[in-house]
Amino acid sequence: METNNLEKMSEIEQMIKKTQEFKLVSREFQKHDTIVKINGVEIGGKSIIVIAGPCSVENEKQVLETAKSVKKSGAKLLRGGAFKPRTSVYSFQGLGEDGLKLLLKAKEETELPIVTEVMSSDKVKLVAKYADLLQIGARNMQNYPLLQEVGKIGKPVLLKRGFNSTVKELLLSAEYIMEQGNSQVILCERGIRTFETMTRNTLDLSAVPLLKQLSHLPVLVDPSHATGRKELIMPMTRAAVAAGADALMIEVHPNPERALSDGKQSLRPNEFDQIMKSIKPIAKIIGRDL
Ligand code: PEP
Numbered sequence: 001m002e003t004n005n006l007e008k009m010s011e012i013e014q015m016i017k018k019t020q021e022f023k024l025v026s027r028e029f030q031k032h033d034t035i036v037k038i039n040g041v042e043i044g045g046k047s048i049i050v051i052a053g054p055c056s057v058e059n060e061k062q063v064l065e066t067a068k069s070v071k072k073s074g075a076k077l078l079r080g081g082a083f084k085p086r087t088s089v090y091s092f093q094g095l096g097e098d099g100l101k102l103l104l105k106a107k108e109e110t111e112l113p114i115v116t117e118v119m120s121s122d123k124v125k126l127v128a129k130y131a132d133l134l135q136i137g138a139r140n141m142q143n144y145p146l147l148q149e150v151g152k153i154g155k156p157v158l159l160k161r162g163f164n165s166t167v168k169e170l171l172l173s174a175e176y177i178m179e180q181g182n183s184q185v186i187l188c189e190r191g192i193r194t195f196e197t198m199t200r201n202t203l204d205l206s207a208v209p210l211l212k213q214l215s216h217l218p219v220l221v222d223p224s225h226a227t228g229r230k231e232l233i234m235p236m237t238r239a240a241v242a243a244g245a246d247a248l249m250i251e252v253h254p255n256p257e258r259a260l261s262d263g264k265q266s267l268r269p270n271e272f273d274q275i276m277k278s279i280k281p282i283a284k285i286i287g288r289d290l
């Protein structure tokens with residue numbers, strides 16, 4: 001009787017395996033955690049990595065000031081958008097290559113590797129010249145030619161979950177990158193669209209342990225875009241650490257009121273510093289460090 005049940009169980013498991021359309025990203029394919037290496041920074045290991053910086057690169061002073069302060073607080077990578085995917089065509093669209101140059105300058109001064117978004121296939125080579133980690137934004141998670149293009153480039157990729165995409169669709173998109181030979185992929189939960197309107201998105205924290213179970217790839221949480229509200233960033237960051245996130249990405253701006261994008265969710269440098277301090281004991285309790 002018991003053996004029968006066991007046989008049935010394994011039959012079901014086999015069936016589930018067959019219907020899974022992702023392979024390279026799956027835990028079955030690779031049991032051990034992937035560690036993504038970005039210029040000496042490892043994401044997916046014991047240390048929780050925090051990435052911080054402005055939503056958009058606006059000018060030299062803004063980006064250098066932010067870079068220096070987030071580094072002091074313990075951030076290991078600098079973020080900043082140069083090519084911005086804005087909902088309105090009349091909103092600030094980013095500084096383009098000039099923005100990438102400013103990021104590079106900040107990297108030279110602080111030694112923080114940089115992550116920035118690449119929005120289209122024809123810009124992959126250009127952005128890869130400057131970036132240490134290439135970001136695929138939520139709006140582009142299912143831009144398959146773009147995924148294949150970053151799959152061909154020898155640089156790590158941060159793949160953000162689309163706000164209308166399922167966990168399975170996120171994994172299927174990561175598969176597009178890996179299938180091209182690039183195994184350095186980080187999955188990002190940045191909130192999904194629900195009926196709730198008090199927050200910008202709904203942070204799907206259950207996606208963190210779920211992704212860790214289904215895949216060997218590291219998981220990053222972006223509480224800034226997930227909530228859209230600065231007062232929610234600290235509690236959600238703490239919760240993300242407790243849920244097992246390997247990395248976090250937080251928007252910081254020296255003067256959020258004057259930010260050209262996402263000011264409402266951007267933290268001042270001192271607020272970011274408080275968050276860094278507040279997650280240390282949580283990381284310690286779960287056997288990790290910062
Ligand atoms: C960003 O991180 O700058 C961004 C635009 O985020 P998302 O693609 O998640 O909206």
Ligand code: MN
Nearest residue numbers: 055251261262
């Ligand atoms: Mn933003």
